[in-house]
Amino acid sequence: MKIIAPSLLAADFGQLKQEIEMVNQSQADWLHLDIMDGVFVPNISFGMPVLEVVQKHSTKILDVHLMIMQPERYLADFQKLGANIITVHQEACTHLHRTLQQIKDLGCKAGVALNPHTPVSVLSDVLYCTDLVCLMSVNPGFGGQKFIENTYKKTKELKKMIIEANANTLIEIDGGVNADNISLLSEAGADVFVAGNFVFKSKNPLEVIQELKNKIG
Secondary structure, three states: OOEEEEEHHHOOHHHHHHHHHHHHHOOOOEEEEEEEEOOOOOOEOOOHHHHHHHHHHOOOEEEEEEEOOOHHHOHHHHHHOOOOEEEEEHHHOOOHHHHHHHHHHOOOEEEEEEOOOOOHHHHOOOHHHOOEEEEEOOOOOOOOOOOOOOHHHHHHHHHHHHHHOOOOOEEEEEOOOOOOOHHHHHHHOOOEEEEOHHHHOOOOHHHHHHHHHHHOO
16 A cells, blocks of 8 residues: 655644644545754754644554654653654664664554665665665755655665565655655655645645545555
């Protein structure tokens, strides 16, 4: 199954409850939540107080993307706040395998995110215990950036690695996903599509989510 995951980072936080309820009513499968610390990435987004609101109102699977240093310190907190999937950055984890195991021990799905410059080959020894790989198709930290075309190549390479490892790992694409590239990304092997500005800044987000869903079958 192909999955649409609108990114709350692009929502109107003055209307947070309404934005969450819109996603609830949509054909989206997950709700993507970007947690930024201003250290690992040059921006600060939102943290646990906002996640409490999301947990209270959302009916979707919560896909929590930690763009923070030393994410292992906060895994249990995010699990308690309703995270179903917790994704950490390979570049931020000294002991990646240990961190993935900690996430799994909490009962969550374990994900790894890769920045645009990081080759997929770094994951060859952890694919067997990774539920999801998030390929950043923009440089992390800000929404609205231009999609990096090399992502198609990385997606194909990662898909080949997953098949060869006989793993069930999902490939998620985060950044610049829109109606023009989502079909190509799906054909390259992607499973999960994070869309922020393309959804929330549109005139009719419900129709846009449906359009994206239709393009990936």
